[in-house]
Amino acid sequence: MRIGELARLTGVSTRLLRYYEEQGLLRPARTAAGYREYGEEDTVRVWQIRSLLGAGLTTRVIAELLPCASGPVPVLEACPDLLATLRGELSDLDTRIEELSRSRRALSRYLATAHAPVADHAAGRAA
Known part of the structure; x- marks a missing residue:
């Protein structure tokens, strides 16, 4: 074909x-x-x-x-090296997940500590 x-x-x-x-x-x-x-x-x-x-x-x-x-x-x-290859890929994935989790926690903290929502700023300018 x-x-x-x-x-x-x-x-x-x-x-x-x-x-x-x-x-x-x-x-x-x-x-x-x-x-x-x-x-x-x-x-x-x-x-x-x-x-x-x-x-x-x-x-x-x-x-x-x-x-x-x-x-x-x-x-x-x-096959030869199959398990080592898959274990290495899984380990790399676990590392990336940990890094993303750390980034997510940091962004959540920034969001939680942000002072004024954007809508409040817009309302203040209109007044």
């Missing part, structure tokens, strides 16, 4: 499919005329990519994990 058909089947734009190819996530065959030619397995591969992206993984990490994936909602087999 051509790229337009893959885009229609997966709901992913042709532009994004080309990006996945640039990142090494898809490897379509080429016709003699240079057109991309995708197989049925590429439909599953796109669904795997979308699912892994939804988990917050980067395309670099996804490229490492795809050889270990099977099924449209990927089941990951125990």
Whole structure:
């Protein structure tokens, strides 16, 4: 199938499919005329990519994990370094969550200690 058909089947734009190819996530065959030619397995591969992206993984990490994936909602087999990669990603995510939580607490404190609401300032100018 051509790229337009893959885009229609997966709901992913042709532009994004080309990006996945640039990142090494898809490897379509080429016709003699240079057109991309995708197989049925590429439909599953796109669904795997979308699912892994939804988990917050980067395309670099996804490229490492795809050889270990099977099924449209990927089941990951125990490949070398798979657990270390996933644990590292989870640790990074935990660190980002902690940083965001600290930022949220600080913003909440600023909001709680703000003196006059904007509406009061506007009313004072009108008087």
